[in-house]
Amino acid sequence: MQNPTPRQHWMSILARAPRAQLCALYRPEPDTEFELIRAPETGLTQVRARSGGTGAQFNLGDMTLTRCVVRSPAGHLGYAFVAGRDRQQARLAAELDALLQESARQTQLLSDIIEPLARQQSAARSARDAEADSTKVDFFTLVRGED
């Protein structure tokens, strides 16, 4: 995604955070009661692509997707749309999306949860890039003839 808004950024980080990581970083305060607007539910999204990568759209197939909506005590609606079938992950991501919209908490949550996750995800990405780069072909030409 190009130039994501702050909310698009944290939602994208949360969608890629496995449940175990979310549980390790986020423990809701005991007095925080979230209202469940839409219970975590697993379904599909059609995945679209383009012919030739850039042309007209076609349907490639489906992928699993889990969604959840909660309302925080402060009244913010937290949404989660995460690839896969982990309902608990979707629930936690939705709660965090709601809390992150509270300006009083945002800075703290960003530095405690979103930034560490973003660093891990970016490191994993760099490691994958490095692996691919190690298979980059260096061509060399054998010089023939007199000059």
Add this chain to the structure above:
Amino acid sequence: MYVAVKGGEKAIENAHQRLAERRRGDRAQPELSVVQIEQQMPFAVARVMTEGSICDPTLAALAIKQAGGDLVEAIFLLRAYRTTLSRFCSSLPLDTTAMQVNRRISAIYKDLPGGQRLGPTFDYSHRLLDFSLMAAADDSWAQGPAPVGADEARAEAADPETLSRVLQILEREDLIVTEQDDGAAPADITRDPPSFPCNRSARLQSLVRGDEGFLLALGYSTQRGYGRNHPFAGEIRVGEVEVLIAPEELGFAVSIGDIEVTECELVNGFTHGADEDARFTRGYGLTFGYAERKAMSMALVDRALQADDYDEERSSPAQQEEFVLAHCDNVEAAGFVSHLKLPHYVDFQSELELLRKLRTAGAPQEIPA
């Protein structure tokens, strides 16, 4: 006359039990876990996801385990499961240009921006059985040497570039037909079965779900002269792409995760219309997971099926749209072939009786059509 026959419940129950035992094998051996299949059979998982039409490696691995490794059966299981889930939305079209590339090769330009990255590939391996894999607990990779040059590569990879598309080099010089986005909503053959002739979006969707072996054979037939289309592997890339959806209730796009895909772009023989300059043509293949042979086969057949667009005579099987698309789905094909195992006792009796009558009548034996 229809005669209802009941029976065999006990036999069927026991047959299920025998199948479970056959799948489990020798109980002295540890049972395969779904996560082992997901992690250690990535190519089987990719095929089942692509043809089963759900990108979810864990579900594909479960289907493979349940099917005892019969991939067509696993594809069937995944398709059946698909029907139990509701579809929330459609994604925005994948941006494969922005792919985080794990493998990227081109057979038409040696030196191209970003270079050739082989990634994990069978291409350069000797097809000799590796008996070291038979060792009981193979953890040799853990102690093995780091790949040569991996550290330097890691240092260089600090700012990964987006690899431009190879075919754009030809597009810039107007030497290849360009892919036009007419903005039309794509067909969905899972909701509306295709009627022939169908458009390219329905064709591509059918081909993604189509049987790899069938498409491989058809693609091969074009190379051997049955609908020749002079293909070059313009670019093949394997890697992760971001999936974005735009839920109505939010009003903006959200990223739901990354999926691995394989993309193949073929550059095919050139053609020209009445008053147009000659241009190369193209075929496109895209799959879930790492499924290079399938993506290439799909691209070959995609190009063969564009015969009408370039006023080519449809003379070979791979160019016959209805023949290809109506027979490429292995769930449908396996279903119809399997139905031969259902009781045909009455049908067969009537055939048998007819044959006997013909023989006894002594008359000329004209065989009914």
